[in-house]
Every structure is written in structure tokens, then in C-alpha cells.
Amino acid sequence: MDAPKNFIPEPFEYHQELELSVESLTNLGVGVARQDGWVIMIPFSLPGEKIRARVFRNRPNFSEADLIEVLEASPNRVDPKCPLFGSCGGCQYQQLSYPAQLEWKQAQVRDALERIGGIENEVLMPIGSPKEYGYRSKITPHYQRWRDDGDFPIGFLRVAQRQRIIDVPQCPIATPAINETLPELRAQVKKTPPKGKKKKGATLLLRETMEGVITDAKALVTERVGNRVFQFKAGEFFQNNPFILPTFANYVTEQASDGSRYLIDAYCGAGLFSLTAADRFEKVIGIEVSAAAVTLADSNAALNSIRNAEFRNGEAEAIFAEVAEFPGAETSVVIDPPRRGCDEAFLRQLSDFAPSRIVYVSCDPSTQARDLKILEESGYEILEIQPFDLFPQTRHIENVVTLQRQ
Numbered sequence: 381m382d383a384p385k386n387f388i389p390e391p392f393e394y395h396q397e398l399e400l401s402v403e404s405l406t407n408l409g410v411g412v413a414r415q416d417g418w419v420i421m422i423p424f425s426l427p428g429e430k431i432r433a434r435v436f437r438n439r440p441n442f443s444e445a446d447l448i449e450v451l452e453a454s455p456n457r458v459d460p461k462c463p464l465f466g467s468c469g470g471c472q473y474q475q476l477s478y479p480a481q482l483e484w485k486q487a488q489v490r491d492a493l494e495r496i497g498g499i500e501n502e503v504l505m506p507i508g509s510p511k512e513y514g515y516r517s518k519i520t521p522h523y524q525r526w527r528d529d530g531d532f533p534i535g536f537l538r539v540a541q542r543q544r545i546i547d548v549p550q551c552p553i554a555t556p557a558i559n560e561t562l563p564e565l566r567a568q569v570k571k572t573p574p575k576g577k578k579k580k581g582a583t584l585l586l587r588e589t590m591e592g593v594i595t596d597a598k599a600l601v602t603e604r605v606g607n608r609v610f611q612f613k614a615g616e617f618f619q620n621n622p623f624i625l626p627t628f629a630n631y632v633t634e635q636a637s638d639g640s641r642y643l644i645d646a647y648c649g650a651g652l653f654s655l656t657a658a659d660r661f662e663k664v665i666g667i668e669v670s671a672a673a674v675t676l677a678d679s680n681a682a683l684n685s686i687r688n689a690e691f692r693n694g695e696a697e698a699i700f701a702e703v704a705e706f707p708g709a710e711t712s713v714v715i716d717p718p719r720r721g722c723d724e725a726f727l728r729q730l731s732d733f734a735p736s737r738i739v740y741v742s743c744d745p746s747t748q749a750r751d752l753k754i755l756e757e758s759g760y761e762i763l764e765i766q767p768f769d770l771f772p773q774t775r776h777i778e779n780v781v782t783l784q785r786q
């Protein structure tokens with residue numbers, strides 16, 4: 381086969397076949413092998429395996445190859461449950477046994493913290509999800525272009541071809557109730573596109589809640605977490621593995637409870653951590669940039685008869701001007717920012733405020749590592765690093781780091 385026009389011919393020829401020993405797994409779930417020191421990335425191969433692979437791209441400092449044959453399989457290799465595994469971009473780890481997934485996620489968190497933040501503290505074994513499949517309470521399949529004949533894919537992005545959608549009739553990591561509703565919703569959308577969503581495509585929503593499986597992103601829905609109930613908009617952020625959520629929220633509460641009288645919950649969403657932890661503190665203040673989420677956090681406090689929690693609408697850093705009554709030394713701060721991590725202004729003001737404890741919850745250990753380095757330099761010491769596997773079968777990991785002011 382002819383090489384694509386932009387193919388770099390060094391160090392391998394196009395479609396050259398190689399026999400390789402896979403050494404490790406990147407945080408994108410890709411197997412890594414070396415030949416004469418040169419790195420080759422092979423998706424779907426596992427550490428410890430001998431494989432045959434075919435090169436499809438040489439990059440300036442590594443090559444990429446397709447897995448052709450597993451010559452000696454890893455003892456951790458298992459059969460993926462989803463027939464679309466390998467084509468659908470949603471899951472990266474279905475071919476790896478669950479205990480091995482947890483071990484690799486631990487190694488990846490350790491690597492990100494060390495490489496980016498220079499952090500060498502012990503990383504605990506991730507706490508696993510009680511359900512390895514059927515756990516996701518929210519999925520958002522999409523389509524790119526609606527057609528009269530109904531012949532178009534509705535699903536997720538394909539592996540490697542990020543712009544193409546693969547048709548997903550069932551998603552085994554989603555809850556059984558979502559999988560029951562999915563065929564109906566797909567049939568309905570194929571018959572009639574959502575208003576104005578014919579040409580440009582659309583993202584659909586299925587969220588399992590106490591009200592059942594909801595497909596209207598604007599609907600107000602309810603979810604129970606431990607002994608609390610939360611209402612939020614079906615389409616907005618709320619952690620979507622309800623099976624591990626009580627353990628996760630309780631862990632954050634325990635870590636924040638160092639005897640401090642006050643709690644600040646920055647990036648608080650609909651109040652998950654504030655309201656779970658409220659019993660442990662005299663007063664709790666949450667801050668959140670989405671006005672709609674703040675309104676819900678207020679009503680969630682009322683719904684749970686919690687009277688010592690208040691919520692403010694604004695950028696996280698604005699909170700420090702408003703908590704004059706909280707002495708830093710008697711305050712714990714929980715932070716749970718989006719993937720990009722915290723702004724520098726926030727981190728600067730956080731360390732000036734000097735809370736006694738910080739519990740940093742993150743869905744991206746790389747940006748977290750960058751921020752932790754800044755916190756360490758401003759006088760904080762890491763007490764514990766505990767990842768939680770909210771997303772089995774995928775490359776994602778949630779990491780909780782507890783810091784104490786020295």
C-alpha cells in the first residue's frame with residue numbers, strides 16, 4: 381500500500397511489521413514498546429506482551445503502529461465485553477483485568493505527579509468502583525448529520541478518527557436502564573430530528589436518576605448520595621458513577637475534617653461536597669461560576685435541612701474577599717476544578733488565605749500536579765494521595781490529594 385503523502389519515511393517504512401515487547405501503558409491507555417531505544421506506541425497492546433505490529437506513522441520522536449497479532453498474551457488480558465471495543469473511542473481498558481486497570485491507573489497518577497510536579501509521595505492504590513460495567517448514569521451519544529432514510533450513526537467518536545462517529549446501539553458501561561431506553565431514543569431521533577438539529581447534528585442525553593431515565597437536558601432531576609439528596613439539571617455536571625459516589629464524597633469529607641471550624645468548597649457545583657460535609661463544620665461556604673448551579677446548591681441545602689451552608693456565585697478566587705469571618709487557620713478548603721485545573725490567581729489567594737487543610741479533587745492528574753507544585757512551594761505538605769476509579773474500562777481517573785499547612 382502506498383504511504384500517505386505526509387508520511388515521514390524514518391525510522392520505519394510505511395506498514396513495516398515489527399515484533400515488539402510491550403513495556404508500559406501511557407495515560408491514554410496506549411501500549412509502549414521500544415526498538416533500539418526508539419519508542420513505538422501500539423494502541424490495545426498490554427505491558428508484558430510480545431506482539432506483531434504494523435507502523436502507520438513516524439513522528440519526530442516516536443512511531444505509531446497498529447496491533448496485528450498478540451504472540452504472547454499478558455496474564456492480565458481479558459475479553460472485552462463490548463463488541464465495539466477497539467473502534468469506539470469511549471473505552472481504552474476493556475482488554476485489561478480490573479485489578480490490573482487499577483494498578484496501571486496508580487502508576488499513571490504517580491508518573492504525572494512526579495514528572496510534572498516533582499512529587500514523590502506514595503500514591504495509594506485507587507479505590508475501585510463497586511461495579512465494573514453498567515455503572516455510568518449519564519451518556520451523551522451524538523450524530524453529525526441527520527438523513528431522511530435513517531441511515532446515519534448515533535454514538536461516540538471513533539478511535540483515531542476523532543471526527544467520525546461510530547454507531548453505538550448499546551453501551552455496556554452505562555446502566556441497564558440507560559441501555560433499555562437507548563434503542564427507543566435512537567429510533568425516535570432517526571424518525572424526527574430534535575428541532576433545528578438536522579444539518580449540524582446534535583448531542584443526545586440519557587441520565588438515570590430517581591425520576592427514571594431522563595433525556596431532557598433542562599429537566600430538574602434528583603439523585604441520592606448516602607444520606608443526602610441532590611437536585612440538578614440533567615444536562616449539567618454531576619458525578620456520573622452513583623455506585624462509588626457515597627464512598628468518594630465521604631472520603632473527601634473525612635480528609636477535610638481536621639478539626640477546623642469552617643469549610644470552603646470551591647468549584648462547588650450543586651453542593652455535593654459542601655452538603656455531604658456540612659455536619660462536620662460550624663459553617664460552610666461554596667463558590668461556583670454557574671449561577672444555575674448556585675441556585676440549586678441553595679435549594680439542596682434546604683432539601684436536606686442543612687442550615688449552615690451558603691453558596692456564592694462567582695469565580696473561585698472571589699471567595700477569599702468574602703470570607704473575612706473565616707480565619708485561615710481554622711478553615712479547610714475543598715477544591716474540585718474542571719480539567720484545566722485552578723487559575724494562578726486562585727492559587728495565589730488560596731495560599732495567602734493560608735487554610736489549615738486543602739483537599740484537592742481532580743479529574744486530570746497533570747493539571748493537578750502543576751497546581752500541587754505551587755501549593756507545596758507556598759508551604760503545604762502532602763498528607764495523602766488517593767485516586768478513585770469512577771470510570772472503569774476507561775483511561776479516566778479521579779485523584780484526591782490532601783495537603784496540610786506546615
Ligand SMILES: C[S@@+](CC[C@H](N)C(=O)[O-])C[C@H]1O[C@@H](n2cnc3c(N)ncnc32)[C@H](O)[C@@H]1O
Binds near residue numbers: 647
Ligand atoms: C468538576 S466540577 C465539580 C462540581 C462539584 N464539586 C461536584 O462534585 O459536583 C467543576 C465545577 O467548577 C465550576 N467552575 C468552572 N470554573 C470555575 C471558576 N473559575 N470558578 C468557580 N467555579 C468554576 C463548573 O461550573 C463546575 O460546576
